[in-house]
Amino acid sequence: MVTRSGPYSVRVLRVRLAAGAASALLAVAGCTSSTVGSTAPGSTPTDSSTAVGSTADSAAVPATTAAAPATAPPAPGEVPGETVELERLIDGDSMELRIDGETVEVRLRGINAPELRLVGGEASCNGREARAAMEAVLAAGDLRFDGGETDRFDRVLGDLYAGARAVDGAMVTQGWALALWSAGDPALVAAMEDAAAAGAGLWGPTCGEPAAAVEIGDVQPDPKGRDEDHLNDEWIEITNPADAAVDLAGWSVADETTSNRFELPPLVLKAGATLRIHTGSGSDSATDVYLDQRDPVWSNSGETVLVADPAGVIAAHRFLAG
């Protein structure tokens, strides 16, 4: 049995138009929680994350508002949105903004930054670093916000700009946020891949070396047929290439939202051994464990798989193009 941990965040679908400026907003897609409805980002064939007008996922998040109409693209050099002021920075992807005299809680829709998750009574290093990076990015220029949707926490989702710079891109480039594949912005995903290859931010040693050199082995995010009907054929493998055994107590695997984050059972991964982690239910053993989910976990249309040690340091990652 594997324990789900951490709060929910949102999956966002965004289709950028006209040089990445004006956006046709699509519904916030569902968290793949076992308690949420029957559709999930990892599912097929109904999951069509890039199709405008799809309702496959929106049903899973009733709090989502209707899609906003597309707006005319801005003139070249013009930054979209309206002028706002920062009232309070929360973490590396959310903050309170002063918009038209109102205080509005905002979540950047294209990224997922590490939360200030407590590890041993202290905020995680990744969370602190991500927040500090965001603070510096926001201080670089006047802020403009281009938002529309709200998420299940009533936060307004949108894009933020500091001067002419897109804040999501700045955070991803520095390696302090994941680009959400579900946001539908290939350039942002490419920036994440570059940051990871360079070992920037959370992809590197800033917060310490991982407790062991665990790797991601084979993966099967898209089993044959409907994923919902073959949950145990949806799996990822982690391997231990080292000469010493690794105690997996406190280790976790997560998807790009990190709302799907699962602590692994306290089993020992022997030197050279492989552990297959299935989405569905079964009896855990030294070679197979089960996340006990009723919906698919790993998206078939672009996904980031993370393996973290007990301190939250990313030990392995894999980008799965859809």
Ligand SMILES: [Ca+2]
């Ligand atoms: Ca899947």
Ligand SMILES: [Ca+2]
């Ligand atoms: Ca499938």
